[in-house]
Amino acid sequence: MCANHDSPPSPPSRRGFLFTLGLALSAAAATLAGIPIIGSIFGPVRGRAGQAWIKLGAVGSFPAGQTRLATYENPFRVAWDGPTAKIACWVRRIGDDQFQVFAINCAHLGCPVRWFPQSRLFMCPCHGGAYYEDGSRASGPPPRGLFEYEYQIREGQLWVRGGQLPTLAGPV
């Protein structure tokens, strides 16, 4: 160490204080401004809480042994959703109170699968995934069977639990 540098630290000056204050205030302002900014970007993350029971229709409108398209309105819709507020699913009635309700989204990459009653298969137009009538994977790239909704029958109505885009990270 050079002797010259051993001099006692200079007393805090007004300018030094102002500089530190400026830095600290800017950091505080940036942090405070950051809260709503980051918050709004990650606001939509609500996990599994974003689900609701949705009425699909009278049980009688789904003939036993058949698979039919049913549509419902997104329970979390906003006024400007337009046509995207609608969501479709495939309802298979096995017996009296026995149903399977499949998401329309292919388990591979989410394209809309179509039901072919004659060959009793669901086929996907994107990458050629195919599923049997019970939703299990028949062929193609899907890593699993179709996503299935939880369902209930209340007072003759079929209800499903939904509201999320079904993906591998959060099925239905």
Next chain:
Amino acid sequence: MAKLTGGLRSVVGWFEVRTGLAEALTPAVTHSVPRRTASWWYVFGSATLALFALQIATGICLALVYVPAADQAYQSLQYLNDQAAFGWYLRALHFWGSNGMVLVMTLHMLQVFLFGAYKYPRELTWIAGVLLFLCTLGMAFTGQILRWDQDAYWGLGIGASIAARAPVVGSTLVHVLLGGPIIAGRTLSRFFALHVFVIPGILIALTGLHLWLVLRLGVNEWPMPGRVVDRETYRKRYEDEVHRDGVPFFPVAARKDMVGMAAVVLAVLTCAAIFGPNGPHGVPDPTVTDASPRPDFYFLSLFALLALLPPWTETVILLVGMPLTIALLLALPLFAGTGEKSWRRRPVAVLSVVLIVLVVTTLAALGVMSPWSPVMDAGTALATPVPYVQGRAPLELQGALVVQNKQCRNCHSLDGEGGRRGPALDGVATRLTRDQLIRQVLQGGGNMPAYGKNLAPAEVNALVAFLETLHPPNQPPVRAPVTPRPVAHQN
């Protein structure tokens, strides 16, 4: 006339005294560049910039009319197409401009790579360029979403499904991407903000950095075999070359740049006038189930890859392979920053370019044909060709009906028409015996679903009878080999 130019000069002078812009910019415009870089090979960068400027201008004009709300976006696009002044042409320009920008930027990147321009001291120029390329692809994807049609809706589904494959954070990513639990109004608003504010801001900032670096470090010299880049000597040698044999960028090199810029803009103007805008294709109503979503051309190769990869490799390739590829591109100048620049001495570089271009274009071509997609309306739209039913026995005709009614041709073609997911059925009798046909129909396998539960025995019988007739007249159906009886050993 002299009075007029005199007047103009005094106006320019008035501004110059106050702004000093000419004084500040003249050295940048007239700086010396190596003589051989005044070449047609060097025009792709400025051409990309010209298209970017066109995208900004047409984008602003579209934003004057476009409504970024999920319930009205589609109608506003139709209004642009049909009623707004120049709306149809502006949409076409913006679409073809984006195609052109991705294409010309790719050419620029390939040229820069082959000319070794990413090597010392231009590493950061390359890194900024790779980020610009990624941002441009980001613009392409978000722009495709703003078209807010069926392709946009299901394209978002594909994007979200890819994001969902990320471990742990998959669900969070999906929600952040979609702005909610599902594709809806908030999703469009998010993508509008990305396409119009966030990514363009980053693009403009990065373009500024990229150009600043080009000016500061000089245009990459024409690579000569044997002239190896060495960190100690490179800059001095470059400056000597420019000093000894340089030409002013403006007007000598800029002449070709100007021609290049005008040429790509004219090409976009022409394509837009001839081919018009893209879509919108169908209201984004997810309850309309006859959608067959297809991405724009920039993502066709990825679309094809996702159909052709073995399923178990998909997640790994998406989550590890793609980030690794991007990291490799970004890090390229850090591990290959010195050495030979000339493509004549870099066989691995040349082969990589050939391989990448071949793979990407082949995949994109396959994406256009998408032979893996079933022809969803084959059962109702394609008639069984007449020669395939002529002279057939009643049972065989029943079988032809089964082929038609059970949508076999969604995946199998007859006479060249139908799906290509599975093998063509013409000549199937020359490949499979009766027993093999029955087994294949009942049990499936090799990417074919099993039809055992969906066909009555009589239907299977008829179907196989028909399939057995499918062979060329001069080639008999294959028969099961007769296995010789084992000779009993007598002791």
